[in-house]
Amino acid sequence: MDGKIKFIIKGIYLFLLIIGVEILVFIKDDVFMWIPWWVIPSVAFALSVSAGWFLYSELVKNYKEKNLFIEIATHKFRTPISVIGWSADSLESSIDITARREEVKKIRSSLNKLKEIIDTLVGVTEMNESVFYHFSPLDIRKMFEDVLSENIKKELEDKKIKLFLNFKGETPVIYADHKKISFVFKNLIENAILYTKEGGQIELGLKENKNSVILSIKDSGIGIKREDIRYIFNDFYRAGEAKKSDTEGMGLGLYVSKKIVEKHGGKIWVESAGENKGSTFFVEFKMDKYRQIS
Numbered sequence: 097m098d099g100k101i102k103f104i105i106k107g108i109y110l111f112l113l114i115i116g117v118e119i120l121v122f123i124k125d126d127v128f129m130w131i132p133w134w135v136i137p138s139v140a141f142a143l144s145v146s147a148g149w150f151l152y153s154e155l156v157k158n159y160k161e162k163n164l165f166i167e168i169a170t171h172k173f174r175t176p177i178s179v180i181g182w183s184a185d186s187l188e189s190s191i192d193i194t195a196r197r198e199e200v201k202k203i204r205s206s207l208n209k210l211k212e213i214i215d216t217l218v219g220v221t222e223m224n225e226s227v228f229y230h231f232s233p234l235d236i237r238k239m240f241e242d243v244l245s246e247n248i249k250k251e252l253e254d255k256k257i258k259l260f261l262n263f264k265g266e267t268p269v270i271y272a273d274h275k276k277i278s279f280v281f282k283n284l285i286e287n288a289i290l291y292t293k294e295g296g297q298i299e300l301g302l303k304e305n306k307n308s309v310i311l312s313i314k315d316s317g318i319g320i321k322r323e324d325i326r327y328i329f330n331d332f333y334r335a336g337e338a339k340k341s342d343t344e345g346m347g348l349g350l351y352v353s354k355k356i357v358e359k360h361g362g363k364i365w366v367e368s369a370g371e372n373k374g375s376t377f378f379v380e381f382k383m384d385k386y387r388q389i390s
């Protein structure tokens with residue numbers, strides 16, 4: 097259910113409760129003489145406090161979500177834009193072809209970074225609102241093929257990471273928003289590459305159960321400490337080791353991914369045996385009658 101609808105329902109609920117207490121106060125002396133005098137004022141007080149707290153927390157949440165957008169925009173755009181500027185200056189002044197190629201490479205990588213930031217911003221803006229979700233049949237194998245773009249293949253090549261696709265036969269079709277689900281798997285695969293050292297490996301798996309399909313992305317990377325696991329899907333959370341291997345991360349990809357998967361009625365979670373023992377991310381989609389297309 098959308099945040100706004102939930103907000104309205106909760107508001108109506110509280111309003112009705114308060115009206116109920118008011119009516120009780122009004123008719124108490126006639127009907128409920130057995131109720132001690134202090135009960136109704138206490139209930140009214142508790143209700144007013146919870147109504148106040150509810151309004152306050154909703155306002156803070158709203159404010160936080162708006163600020164999140166501005167915060168990412170102001171902080172994260174700065175570095176890639178500056179790099180593009182410096183490289184453009186160097187391109188103008190340098191005639192050495194190798195140096196020029198290096199600058200073009202930097203511009204390309206900064207443009208990719210900017211695209212990633214924009215995708216995350218779009219994700220943050222749309223993740224909670226049903227109107228932004230457009231569901232249609234999606235073949236899982238096709239989705240993975242699209243996600244494994246040239247950029248990702250290049251990243252794998254640069255780090256000499258082997259990728260295994262452990263799918264046999266036909267893959268199931270789920271009912272999903274293509275763009276949003278692609279965002280989720282692109283983010284999971286990019287993280288697997290980012291947090292795996294050179295020469296490592298990544299395995300994409302698929303397991304079909306009677307009522308669900310579970311996709312997995314297993315890497316041989318830096319792993320996740322037990323105490324970090326429960327925070328990994330929170331906004332802006334980045335584990336200490338991750339901050340060392342990638343200073344540019346935003347800590348928002350998994351947060352947005354979780355919201356998207358839940359909007360599909362699915363589940364996302366991670367397992368890791370600990371530091372330097374790799375991680376496996378799982379995404380489960382229910383294959384009930386409504387969602388299964390094929």
Ligand code: ADP
Pocket residue numbers: 283287288291315317318319320328333334335336338339344345346347348349350351374375
């Ligand atoms: P970011 O990668 O920008 O930090 P994410 O939300 O995608 O943001 O990830 C949040 C955190 O989860 C990362 O900073 C890292 O600590 C941890 N993490 C995510 N994927 C992996 C992985 N494959 N291996 C180890 N840690 C991971």
